[in-house]
Amino acid sequence: MRPFWRAALFLTPLAIVFGTPELVLWLGGELTNPDTVVRRQATDRQLVLHGPAYTNSAPYVKKHGLLALQAPQVVALGNSRVLQFRREFFRPDVSFYNSGSAAVRLLHFRAFLESLPPEELPETLLIATDTGYFNTKFDQLDKDGLNVTWMLNQIAHNPTAPEVFLQSWWTVWKDIAAGKIKWARLFSFDGLRNRVGLTALCAGAGYRNDGSYQYGTRDLEITNPQHSDYHFAKTLGHIAAGEGRFPWGDTPSAPALKETDALLDFCAAHHVYVIGFLPPHAHAVWMAMQGLGERYAYIPKLERELRARFESRGFEFYDFSDFATLGAPDTEAVDGYHGNERVYLRLVITMLERGSHLNAYADLPELRVKLAAGNPAQFQDN
Numbered sequence: 001m002r003p004f005w006r007a008a009l010f011l012t013p014l015a016i017v018f019g020t021p022e023l024v025l026w027l028g029g030e031l032t033n034p035d036t037v038v039r040r041q042a043t044d045r046q047l048v049l050h051g052p053a054y055t056n057s058a059p060y061v062k063k064h065g066l067l068a069l070q071a072p073q074v075v076a077l078g079n080s081r082v083l084q085f086r087r088e089f090f091r092p093d094v095s096f097y098n099s100g101s102a103a104v105r106l107l108h109f110r111a112f113l114e115s116l117p118p119e120e121l122p123e124t125l126l127i128a129t130d131t132g133y134f135n136t137k138f139d140q141l142d143k144d145g146l147n148v149t150w151m152l153n154q155i156a157h158n159p160t161a162p163e164v165f166l167q168s169w170w171t172v173w174k175d176i177a178a179g180k181i182k183w184a185r186l187f188s189f190d191g192l193r194n195r196v197g198l199t200a201l202c203a204g205a206g207y208r209n210d211g212s213y214q215y216g217t218r219d220l221e222i223t224n225p226q227h228s229d230y231h232f233a234k235t236l237g238h239i240a241a242g243e244g245r246f247p248w249g250d251t252p253s254a255p256a257l258k259e260t261d262a263l264l265d266f267c268a269a270h271h272v273y274v275i276g277f278l279p280p281h282a283h284a285v286w287m288a289m290q291g292l293g294e295r296y297a298y299i300p301k302l303e304r305e306l307r308a309r310f311e312s313r314g315f316e317f318y319d320f321s322d323f324a325t326l327g328a329p330d331t332e333a334v335d336g337y338h339g340n341e342r343v344y345l346r347l348v349i350t351m352l353e354r355g356s357h358l359n360a361y362a363d364l365p366e367l368r369v370k371l372a373a374g375n376p377a378q379f380q381d382n
Helices: 003-027 034-043 058-069 106-114 148-156 161-177 198-203 230-241 254-269 283-291 298-312 341-353 364-372
Strands: 074-077 096-098 124-128 273-278 316-319 333-335
Touching (some): 003 161, 034 058, 106 254, 254 273, 254 298
Parallel strands (some): 273 316
16 A cells, blocks of 8 residues: 555544544634634624633633723623623613623632723722622632632633644534534534634524623523423522522621622722622522521621622612512523523613612613513524
């Protein structure tokens, strides 16, 4: 056998084994540099959905997307429970950016803000004070693996294309075998344009230009028996066991409250107006938590502690723990502890009605009209 054919026979299997996942990653946008995503989302008028499946480049994009807007007036910061705030909630002349997912533990908030040049800090900051931050069974602060060093690395660095390939090529093969790769979508080449990442391309889910998160269609169908939290069974199971982000507790974490003081003092010193809130749960979920009585004794204590801290500095604080306080039905849930965008539209309207500082940025009558339109997916940009 000639050397050429020997080499071909040897290399062909390798080309298939490694070339196939590389093609999937490339066409799916997984190899697209996050700086390219930042530039496209900041300059394109059309939706550029960023939803990588194999890397967590969202914190990097959020940090640099915020910087690209040059000190937006209103910024949402926190974990996934702020991702439903949209640019459309505010007047067209107001600059807004959603940095949700950049801060997933309490210590991240101040560290993220300190990483910004002082002139890039927002006028107004919206933060969700997730109860889990104040329970050391969920957030261990500096002892947590998701500590400040981890977060700063996430927002400062992003994996190169070779690194993405090396860490994910075998997972791509497993996803191919599981039927998760939609080949028709892959060869639409949208992954190289406005659906960057396989989650965005195949599931229509990811981060929009304003930093908010677009859920996939299945995620928004809480009444569908195929939903992962149908009847809130998964969330209620965590509550019953006191696990995950629903640990039981008697008193709020003293170190967490101290860090809250430091965060609010930093914002006050830099003239950043802060609006904090306890984020909403589906009513059925909140009632289950209330039904456990003293198991969650730390939460009402936390509400009082946080309100005192915010208001003593001239800031705002709201308790939106229960969908029912917003007039939101449980059908507007994404899962037991995430509301969809209509829930957050209701939340903003409630703030405005109570005289919030946000009235300087939003049109209350217009938002009431949007809410009355009654379309659960009215802000989806599919």
